[in-house]
Amino acid sequence: MSTVLNTTGQTGPTPTIRPLPDSVVSSLKAxxxxxxxxxxxxxxxxxxxxxxYAPRPxxxxxxxxxxxxxxxxxxxxxxxxxPVIPFGVGSSVEGHLLAIKGGICIDMSRMNAIVDIRPxxxxxxxxxxxxxxxxxxxxxxxxxxxxxDPGANASIGGMVATAASGTxxxxxxxxxxxxxxxxxxxxxxxxxxxxRRARKSSAGYCLTQLFIGSEGTLTAIxxxxxxxxxxxxxxxxxxxxxxxPRSFKxxxxxxxxxxxxxxVDCRVKHSANEDADMVVQRVGRLPVWTQHMTRWRGPRSGSxx
Numbered sequence: 001m002s003t004v005l006n007t008t009g010q011t012g013p014t015p016t017i018r019p020l021p022d023s024v025v026s027s028l029k030a031x032x033x034x035x036x037x038x039x040x041x042x043x044x045x046x047x048x049x050x051x052x053y054a055p056r057p058x059x060x061x062x063x064x065x066x067x068x069x070x071x072x073x074x075x076x077x078x079x080x081x082x083p084v085i086p087f088g089v090g091s092s093v094e095g096h097l098l099a100i101k102g103g104i105c106i107d108m109s110r111m112n113a114i115v116d117i118r119p120x121x122x123x124x125x126x127x128x129x130x131x132x133x134x135x136x137x138x139x140x141x142x143x144x145x146x147x148x149d150p151g152a153n154a155s156i157g158g159m160v161a162t163a164a165s166g167t168x169x170x171x172x173x174x175x176x177x178x179x180x181x182x183x184x185x186x187x188x189x190x191x192x193x194x195x196r197r198a199r200k201s202s203a204g205y206c207l208t209q210l211f212i213g214s215e216g217t218l219t220a221i222x223x224x225x226x227x228x229x230x231x232x233x234x235x236x237x238x239x240x241x242x243x244x245p246r247s248f249k250x251x252x253x254x255x256x257x258x259x260x261x262x263x264v265d266c267r268v269k270h271s272a273n274e275d276a277d278m279v280v281q282r283v284g285r286l287p288v289w290t291q292h293m294t295r296w297r298g299p300r301s302g303s304x305x
Contacts, residue, residue: 075189088155128157163213
């Protein structure tokens with residue numbers, strides 16, 4: 001009996017792999033034509049990741065291009081209890097791409113459309129196959145960027161499935177802190193959306209957080225992921241509040257913010273020297289003291305902005 005390296009790093013017997021039913025193979029070939037393949041090299045590529053485990057190729061690979069196609073594949077496989085493995089770019093290190101019991105791999109790389117970018121809402125809606133670098137290339141002209149950087153040009157769907165983090169996590173959070181809503185296909189082929197665009201919501205289960213980090217065991221993650229975007233350092237605003245002089249017991253400031261919602265998460269940093277850069281201007285008949293003492297630093301991680 002052959003052996004395989006299991007998740008504990010020990011060797012064990014290879015699980016029995018059932019042949020794919022002819023009815024499933026014929027139906028998938030009829031729908032997907034050349035996008036369905038059982039070629040050995042293609043299957044090996046989709047059964048290999050960056051983990052220390054030995055490659056375990058699936059029995060077939062299907063290149064999906066829409067949510068309906070993914071739902072059809074999952075329904076067909078669920079009827080015959082065939083394992084389904086979603087695949088992004090294969091850069092993960094968890095080993096969840098390995099088809100230890102065979103099955104069909106759904107390649108999401110062709111679902112790579114950036115559906116919508118809304119700078120005023122600090123969000124971007126993308127399909128699962130969009131990569132991190134692709135999203136940032138489209139965001140750069142807005143003055144924002146997607147902060148999660150796991151060190152590889154991973155797909156957004158894969159990053160959601162693994163709850164990816166990286167060098168920016170301390171400042172901006174992990175994928176759990178940067179995804180507002182998901183569209184997923186459940187194990188029986190049903191398509192559901194986990195939340196709406198509104199950040200203020202308390203009705204129902206928090207399915208978004210349930211599916212983030214599920215590593216493909218609960219659902220196939222699809223469009224549209226509504227991700228938080230953060231301002232680039234070079235685009236952050238330096239605000240100049242109008243303040244009262246020190247002779248007053250209190251002071252006030254009026255600040256203009258370039259994006260909706262930033263004002264509720266402002267952090268004020270003022271100079272230790274209250275006389276620094278103070279100049280006198282006149283607005284109508286009233287003198288206004290202007291001091292460079294407040295700087296926008298971007299929304300805090302976990303603030304929901």
